[in-house]
Amino acid sequence: MNVLAEVQGKSLVERARQAAAVAGQFADDVDREGRFPHEAVAAMKEARLLGIQVPVHLGGEGASIADIAEISSIISQECASSSMIFAMHHIKLSSEVEHGIGDAWHEGFMRRVADEQLLIASSTTEAGIGGNLRNSICGIEVEGDICRLTKEATVISYGEQADAILITSRAHPDAAMTDQVMTVFLKGQYTLEKTHDWDTMGMRGTRSEGFLFKGEAPKEQILPQPFAEIAAESMLAVCHILWSGVWYGIAVNAVARAQDFVRKAAKANPGSMPPGALRLAEVSSKLQLIKSNVIAGLQKYDEAKANPASLTSMGFLVAMNNIKLASSQGVLDVINHCMLIAGIAAYKNNTPYSLSRHLRDAHSAQIMISNDRILSNTSNLLLAHKQNTSLLG
């Protein structure tokens, strides 16, 4: 337990920086080879970052979504794939923390996540459904004390490396497509037959391959609350906020590189303003917008948690959708500006100002649950919800 005491003597931010440093060291190799960032994930485990969200009474540290968003941003500044893995793990863990307390099996699972630093993956996407995560084709079968599920899971990030997978399905094979549950399957309780590879433009380290999933487990592993409520009350908000933390981190590092470029030019030509300086000023305001957007999301989530009816209100859903849209588009705009600042040095690989990996990684943001899908969801909500016209409220 000495390791734990030593780790816990440090702040979360210090521990995040420790893991981020390792992630940064291997980021280019992970990107080039399209491989799992096992060094970064090992460093996260060493810094005990995978269990921080688990409540203290279950062996964790009760970290907030704000803490986790900050850590996602810190790691993302070095390696976006590593950070996305960290964020996706904590999105899944948030469903356990928000909806599994009071249930013996799920409390035991959270204890194990904290003690053993288990890595949790997610399977919502399904063949024939795409990113429409509030629908499932596959249905879980319960027979006696056992549940069984087969799913054509076309994208499961780090599916092969995970210690557990949280997977959505219909509540039973005859249930309506929207009548879903989410179940925890532990490694050893499922098989994954690879169906799709992951040779992508960016986020190459998330190893988000497709599989035919087949699992069998005790039925207590099905989360007791319907997935519709889990999605509405916590998962969608946490997802959009933590993803935004990752994308913000990519943007921060792009701006840092562009600023280094401008400062170097200023030092080379004392007394004159470098050509990129004006663009840098402009991009700093764009970056601040993304930051304000994520902070506003965190505040709204905190307020809504204190008043559960508002967590499922249309106004809250619209706000969370808007946060995802703005940060996923904003990050590309920021990187594009930084490209104009550093020019060829940004366009090239292997320069200190290179933005190739940033730009490619950031392009995943708009398709990770398609922005068009989110827009059509919001347009439906806006037929009912009228905007809040106050500045502060």
Place this chain on the structure above:
Amino acid sequence: MKEQIRDLLSKHGTLPVAVSDIADDADLYAAGLSSFASVQLMLGLEEAFDIEFPDHLLNRKSFSSIQAIEDTLKVILEEEAA
């Protein structure tokens, strides 16, 4: 009032089951009510009852069953009469 709600539900709910087979307290989301259909239903209710849903009642719970819809409508009608 429930009859009118049932009529609107069969018109806008696009449910995979017949509305007559749904009990007053049955979970409409489990019966297949999508978020698109719930908004269409809400617009239908606004037209039929000549009301406006205030924001604080635009949440999942308000549309979770036929009974919940009736309870919500009564609250709105009372608020509007006041």
